[in-house]
Amino acid sequence: MTDEAENAEAVETAETADIESTETPEVAQATQEVEVSSEDAEPTKSEAESGDEPTEKERKKNSFxxxxxxxxxxxxxxxxxxxxxxxxxxxxxxxxxxxxxNAPKLPTLEEFDYDQEKYTQAMAEYNAAANRSAVQDALTDQQRFQAEQAKKEAQQAMVQAFTERTGAFRDEHADFDTVVQDPSFKQGAAMTQAILIADNGPAIAYHLAKNPGLTNDINQMNPVAAAMELGRISARLATEAPIKTTNTPTPVTPINTASKGSEKSLDEMSADEYRKFRGYK
Incomplete structure (x- = not known):
């Protein structure tokens, strides 16, 4: 092979290598974006499992x-x-x-001058009216019974709803049963109905049981005034932040280990200082 042929072949090889290895900035950026998006599209198992999931307490509260x-x-x-x-x-x-x-009275032959035909017609009208009255009376009794049943069902549903609300309120106020079951807590009819109906009925009962004077005042009111006052109490309690109570005894306040005028701890005191601190002569 001549020198010219060898040089031509070398140039062609170099150009081919440059074409295969050269990558424009746009291509490089696109390649990086594809790689990044692929990584984002496939989160690791640990990342998938580390999502915010409700705790057991939150799940219980939500279920409640x-x-x-x-x-x-x-x-x-x-x-x-x-x-x-x-x-x-x-x-x-x-x-x-x-x-x-509108029912006609019982006709007599005398009223129609003993005209049998007119009397018979009047009796037919009378009997028809009596039948309508009897049917309507039966329908009214049936409807009255259905209304009573519906009223009982509504009362039972209200009690069940109140029971559920009480369970949730009791979780925040461990002394609820003790407070509201106190014999001194007397409820009038209006108060009982308001407590059952209100969404925060347990809170109303708890508040009134702790304020016997207020409870007595409301029980002395007429039903309308009592309902208005209980509505105001319900609205006020709904805006107040709940205070969680427990049956845990109040912790004993620890005894201070240093006097107010001393900056030394017990370990730093001398024997005389300790005797004075304890009140020994």
């Missing part, structure tokens, strides 16, 4: 709150059904009164 919400919702639905049944009963009663007020 879900049950409270469910029972409260059921109580409100039952109360709505009771109101509707009560309204329907009132409608049936009004219809019955109207039928009875």
């Amino acid at each position: 709150q879900e049950r409270i919400n469910q029972k409260t919702r059921q109580a409100k639905e039952a109360e709505q059904r009771a109101r509707q049944a009560e309204e329907a009963t009132e409608d049936y009663r009004r219809q019955l009164e109207q039928i009875q007020s």
